[in-house]
Amino acid sequence: MSDWIDIAALDAVPARGARLVKTAHGCVAIFRNAMDEVFALDNACPHKNGPLAEGIVHGNAVTCPLHNWVISLETGMVQGPDEGQVTTYPARVEDGRIKLDVAFLKQRAVA
Amino acid sequence: MTQKLIIIGAGMATGRALEQLLKAGGDYDVTLFNAEPRGNYDRIMLSPVLSGDKTYEEIVIHTADWYEENGVTCRFGEKITSIDRAAKTVTADNGDVLSYDKLLFGTGSNPFIIPLPGHDLEGVIAYRDLEDTERMMGLGPDNKCVVIGGGLLGLEAAAGMAARGVDVTVIHIMGHLMERQLDEAAGYLLRKALVDKGITVKCSANSKEILGENGKVKALLLDDGTELPCDLLVMAVGIRPNVQLAQDAGLAVGKGIHVDDQMRTSDDDVLAVGECVEHDGAIFGLVAPLYDQAKVVAKTLMGEDAQFVQKELSTKLKVTGCDLFSAGDFAEGEDREDIVFRDPARGVYRRLVLQGNHVIGAVMYGDTADSNWFFGLIRDKTDIADMRDTLIFGPAYQGGAPSDPLSAVAALPRDAEICGCNGICKGEIEDAIAAGADDLAAIKATTKASASCGTCTGLVEQVLAVTLGDDFVIPAAASVCGCTDMTHEDVRRMIKSQKLTSMQAVFQECGWKTSCGCHVCRPALNFYLLADWPLEYQDDPQSRFINERKHANIQKDGTFSVVPRMWGGITTPSELRAIADAADKYMVPTVKVTGGQRIDLLGVKGEDLPAIWKDLNDAGMVSGYAYSKGLRTVKTCVGTDHCRFGTQDSTGLGIKLEKTLHGAWTPHKLKLGVSGCPRNCAESTCKDIGVICVDSGYQISIGGAAGMDVKETELLLQVPTEEDAIFVIKAVTQLYRENAKYLDRIYKWMAKVGLDWITEQIEDLENRADLVDRFEISQTVYRHDPWAEHVKKADTYQPLANLALEAAE
Missing domain, CATH: 3.50.50.60 (FAD/NAD(P)-binding domain)
Structure with a gap:
């Protein structure tokens, strides 16, 4: 069951940038692309736990600041020759506000 | 029966009409009036006469002999003052009255003189x-x-x-x-x-x-x-059709003398051709339609049927060294699309304007060899759907065989110039290859082709490839990244030459294949744009690596290191106390002294950054830019202040240099050293820019490195005063900013352009001053403390939300 909660104004996250949401089980990175779509992913690169929120956002992907792994914001899949996947969470923009589905975040806590 | 034809005006249009009429065997007794005291000459070629490429004699079309042979009565230097159409006579300015059966106007046009005050002055x-x-x-x-x-x-x-x-x-x-x-x-x-x-x-x-x-x-x-x-x-x-005489004679006149498709005026026995006519609302200034008109008027005079039809026009400029061509309609419109090809290095620009599957306009600059082909497409309204993908490259790329970029080079004649700087033709390169030069370096060494500006490198390689076949493999020029096929150099030239001042403009003009670049190209573009257009371009933090976005160095665990600036490596007890207090307050796990004479606080949490900066700001310290592709540190020794060997105030110079250079972004990090004597305690000779003080002044050397590569600096210049030293260092820093590829340290850039070239640029005093001017303009924007600014937006360093608290409820 979905449980959409209001997080912040879209403008709080820079276009082609990211901000963090703290949860009891670590940080989730909220990304905004150039088209004003938002994505939520665990803030940890599958390689060496690099903070993805600090990466450069291009198209629908982010490059990890530590070793330049490129991760799809849509699927969480690592692009190119490297392998791995980052957990993604449902996120959307409604009336200029960013909403997250906490139901999924709770599942994350269980897992 | 022979009819009398009077022609008014011996210009190119009436001249051609006369030729056509004579060729067709027209039975006319021709009298030719001309206000200019001469016959028909090629007016278009006046420009080559002016520039000295031709003489007047060379551009004469009809000589006195020609007129005589063809039985034309010439009345040059004489004007017609009036026409009596009812009596079918003309009156010349000497009072002669001549009768005609047919009258042909070729009065041409008058130059338009703007009625500015003083337009009637001599000169x-x-x-x-x-x-x-x-x-x-x-x-x-x-x-x-x-x-x-x-x-x-x-x-x-x-x-x-x-x-x-x-x-x-x-x-x-x-x-x-x-x-x-x-x-x-x-x-x-x-x-x-x-x-x-x-x-x-x-x-x-x-x-x-x-x-x-x-x-x-x-x-x-x-x-x-x-x-x-x-x-x-x-x-x-501009020009205005000369219609006065026609108007006085009561002919229908608008912008020009109205003519129908047969070049007849409102009076069937009076015809007109050339720049004086108006046909279907249009007037004419180029020669092609005038010659068409001449053909038609000759037929009309022969009693044959012919129609003048307006066609597409093209233009070429006759200025040596400026090859340009334009044809058709190239205004922008909603239903129109552009295909654009640019090669800034060769100064080549081509733009085709398409409407549906047809080319309706073309503008070419630099290389107009294919202009006739493109003009044909416009004129014939050719359907180009099948060749659209290679259309812009011209006729050599069309046809059955898969397009081969080498075929154009293969087709060049031996005397085609390849290297403009050194005047080397294709044949000379072929001869050098035959004599054993089998790669670019060998060609450079033996012929000098591509050894100067290097823009013809690609062509030389293609000549090698064509001549040697499979034995030669063209080294692929590395593109910036997967988003483009262009090299850093190409992109940078575009940014400069096309005045691209935004990233979107670069994406558009350079044909980026991705919507918003990637982590490789965006930081490079951000640098090129801010370096080339400091006032026009707005720095984009989202296109910077995290260290430059957050003004701190990211560490492997996601924490940051913080390094305050210590100008020239000089600090004070109160600064040290503030650093110690900050280290305690933010529980900094590691405090380290760096190789550049600074103190590094390692392991600061991202969200604490604005607070620790504020504390350091309050103690008078600013960001040390230890994270930047920009000025890092100026390392100094104590110089004459304390040292018994010091020859100059090396510490003072170091501080001054750091104060003037700080905040400047460069292609890669920039480290300086100033040593007070040749003992070189500040290790200046392995810095990007190093100064060694000597009794007679300051030796400035560049291109050192002590990282993956270890390099000793090479001497750029020795200058007598501290002021000169600062000036030269600013100039060479700007030269590096304007010319180096992103992520090339000075030594790598120097290996590409050569120390000689750099020295030449800096030794030229005017150029040196210009470089410093441009550096200072950029510094008005960038010489500031980013920490103080980021403290003001400290909230952006905090999490967006804290769901942990809500979950606890």
Whole structure:
């Protein structure tokens, strides 16, 4: 069951940038692309736990600041020759506000 | 029965009509009047006469002998003053009355003279006939001339006079040159080429008044108050059909003399051709339609049926070294699409305007070899759907076989110039290859081709490939990243030459394949844009690596290191106390002294950054830029302050350098050292820029490194004073900023351009001052403390939300 909660104004996250949401089980990175779509992913690169929120956002992907792994914001899949996947969470923009589905975040806590 | 034909005007149109009529065996007794005291000559070639490439004799079309052989009665230097159409007679200015059966108007056009105050002064002329041309040719070198009008004629006049050593300024009212024939980009390239010829070009300039002295022109005054002194003023702002005589004779006249498709005026026995006519609302200035008209009028005179049909027109400029071509309609429109090809290095620009599957307009600059082919596509309304993907490359790339970029090179003749700098032709390169030169370096060494500016490198490689076949593999020029096929150098040239001042402009103009670049190209573009257009471009933090976005160095666990600036490596007890307090307060796990004489606080949490910066700011310290592709540190020794060997105040110079350079972004990190004597305690000779103080002054050397590569600096210059040293270092830093590839340290850049070239640039005092000027302009934007600014937006360093608390509820 979905449980959409209001997080912040879209403008709080820079276009082609990211901000963090703290949860009891670590940080989730909220990304905004150039088209004003938002994505939520665990803030940890599958390689060496690099903070993805600090990466450069291009198209629908982010490059990890530590070793330049490129991760799809849509699927969480690592692009190119490297392998791995980052957990993604449902996120959307409604009336200029960013909403997250906490139901999924709770599942994350269980897992 | 032989009829009487009187022709008024011996220009190119009536001349061609006469030829056609004679060829067809027309039974006419022809009398030819001309106001100019000469017969038909090639008016289009006046420009080559002006520039000295041709003589008047070479451009004469019909000689006195020709007229005599063909039985034409010539009355040159005589005007017709009136026409009596009822009596079918004309009256010449000497009073002679001649009767005609047919009358042909070829009165041409008059140059338009802007009625500015002073337009009737001696020395104000148009550019229309041989007299005007001779007037311009009479102007000796070092005289000044102003040309009003940046169209075809004005520019040809300007270039012709410039070739004769005249100091020429072109004034153009529109924003770019030849705006009717060229789009802005081609206009820009043309302007550049003219400026290179020493011509001053002022666009968007309004003339206000022509100033004179003793009845003679002295200067042109613009409405912004600029006064341009001149000995001659040429107005080349357009032409108006010469219709006075026709109007007086009661013929139908609009902009020109109205003619039908058979070139008949409103009087069946009076015909007209050339620049004086108006056909279907259009008037004509180019020769091609005039010759078509001449053909038609000859047929009409022969009693045969013919129709004049207006066709697409094309334009070429006859200025040596400026190859440009334009045809058709190239305005932008909703249902129109552009195909654009640019090669800034070769100065080549091509733009095709498409409507559906047809080319309706073309503008070409730099390489107009294929212009006839493109013109054919426009004229014939060819369906180009099948060749659209390779269309812009021209005819060599069309046809059955898969397109081969080498075929064009293979097709070049042996005398085709490959290297413009050194004047090396294809044949010389082929000979060098035959003599054993089998790669680029060998070609450079033996022929000098591509050894100067290097823009023809690709061509030379293609000649190698064509000649050697499979034995030669063209080294692929590395593109910036997967988003583009262009190299850093190409992109940078585009940014400069096309004045691209935003990232979107680069993506668009350079044909980026991704919507918003990637982590490789965006930081590079961000640097190029801010370095080349410091005032126009807005720095984009989202295109910077995290360290430069957050002004701290990211560590492997996601924490950051913080390094405050210590100017020249000098600190104070109170600064040290503040650093110690900050380390305690934010529980900094590691405090380390760096190789650049700074103190590094390692392991600061991201969200604490604004707070620790504030504390350090309050103690008078600013960001040390230890994270930047920019000025890092100036390492110093204590110099004459304390050292018994010191020759100069190396610490003082280090501080001054750091204060003036700080905040400047560079292609890669920039580390400096200043040593007070050749013992070199500041290790200056392995820095990007190093200074060794000696008794007689300051030795400035560049290109050192002590990282993956270890390099010793090489001497750039020795200067006598501290002021000179700072000036030279600013200049060389700016030269590096303007020319190096992103992520090349100075030593890598130096390996590409050569120390000699750098020295040459800096030794030129004017150039040196210009570099420093540009550096200072950039520093007005970037010489500041980013920490203080980021403290103001400290909330952006905090999490967006904290769901942990809510979950606890």
